[in-house]
């Protein structure tokens with residue numbers, strides 16, 4: 130087996146006495162799409178918060194590309210190649226779509242942004258990445274529009290673009306389709322599939338159609354723990370998973 | 385309407401028109417000195433989203449630094465001003481570094497508490513600061529061959545400094561750094577998530593703001609010949625914040641308008657009606673309710689109305705500021 134890009138060991142997160150995450154052992158192989166599913170409140174977003182350094186785990190370890198990153202700050206992790214999108218859209222609302230992406234690209238080299246005398250338009254490398262990402266997420270037409278004036282679907286694509294623009298080795302997507310209408314979901318599915326070709330993707334998603342069709346591996350979480358992990362077809366046929374979901378959501382999306 | 389060069393031209397116009405329109409040249413200098421301090425405050429409030437009550441600390445320390453330098457040495461005025469600016473910037477790094485450990489209301493409270501602390505320090509260390517009386521009899525040396533003892537001569541000097549600072553700040557706000565500050569203002573959490581060490585950027589913003597405000601404090605002491613205790617007072621922080629809001633946040637020329645409006649109106653009104661602060665209060669309420677982009681937003685709206693020939697207002701002028709984490 131190839132070296133895991135990401136591995137957690139006995140990872141636990143405690144919110145003031147409440148164990149939101151316990152004993153999570155997750156291994157993500159490079160160049161795969163690995164989905165994390167589970168009912169509301171299972172701890173999926175909490176897992177992302179711990180992986181990206183937003184919150185401190187109360188126990189356990191996080192290994193990235195063979196290095197222990199458990200005690201690194203979030204911005205250090207970005208520089209190592211870890212980027213995320215948020216479940217609730219989180220953009221620079223008054224800045225243009227292009228500048229949002231330019232900033233996301235710049236975040237990889239934050240010290241360059243300390244230049245107080247050089248115009249923002251002089252960051253050619255970051256701008257090139259921004260333009261590239263605009264094309265990938267299909268927002269080139271609205272590049273100059275402030276983020277707050279974009280449609281919901283466009284904002285969700287920009288949200289994913291923010292993660293892409295930092296040129297990560299591992300890209301964490303937290304429910305990229307949340308709140309999307311049926312038309313927008315198709316575009317997002319295609320975007321995730323495209324990403325899977327040259328990135329490692331860790332995907333939280335409730336849309337089982339997307340999960341079952343795009344994932345190489347699926348991890349099912351419940352009450353802060355990993356219930357089971359396997360290929361999409363193994364997960365579909367698993368009795369525990371059916372029970373966890375009360376048979377409701379897991380049936381969709383037979384490819 | 386929003387080109388930096390146009391705004392700089394407006395600033396030059398103000399600097400030229402002020403002494404023509406306002407009889408007291410000392411008042412003119414005061415307007416531009418406060419315009420500098422307000423622009424420094426705007427960098428924090430309008431561009432970084434930080435509501436700091438600590439501006440009086442930097443202003444006051446700038447005043448004391450200039451006073452002490454000129455009273456106890458024969459260093460030139462420009463050097464004394466540079467020292468005032470450096471002290472303001474360095475102390476701002478410490479104040480900012482402490483205060484940004486907390487967010488929102490707690491950040492504001494910390495800056496307020498630190499402002500009080502410095503006020504009492506200045507009050508207690510009367511051997512250095514002159515306590516209640518302030519530092520008196522600060523000389524005003526000339527610059528090179530120019531004698532600055534006349535009110536108009538000092539105004540010209542102040543105007544040059546003002547325009548230099550204004551241009552420098554304009555550069556800062558369009559720089560990569562300045563655009564990153566806007567991102568932090570919009571959404572600090574996202575800025576952190578994409579890799580920016582947000583605290584460091586806020587501290588640098590504080591340093592620039594403190595340096596600019598310290599310079600203003602130094603100029604003020606040189607203008608009035610004393611470094612009064614009131615220059616480090618909490619009331620000074622408050623006035624600078626009010627001027628920033630009146631002028632319009634997130635726009636440097638707005639700061640010039642805010643300072644001009646406040647300094648001139650308060651000097652006129654306080655002479656004829658001691659309760660003029662009541663009017664100011666009413667104006668502030670009106671501004672926060674209806675016109676969050678301040679005087680500059682009003683002008684912008686008026687211009688776009690004339691241009692379009694209709695009542696349509698620019699979106700940014702009426703959009704309420706989002707109350708996310710300051």
Ligand SMILES: Nc1ncnc2c1ncn2[C@@H]1O[C@H](COP(=O)(O)OP(=O)(O)OP(=O)(O)O)[C@@H](O)[C@H]1O
Nearest residue numbers: 144147149167168169170171172173174175176216
């Ligand atoms: N900051 C917090 N403080 C306290 N409890 C929290 C916090 N964030 C999340 N929780 C709790 O931790 C549990 C896991 O939440 P989390 O957001 O990780 O779930 P999730 O799997 O992402 O759910 P969803 O599918 O609804 O997004 C929930 O019970 C939630 O209420």
Ligand SMILES: [Mg+2]
Nearest residue numbers: 173174175216
């Ligand atoms: Mg979640």
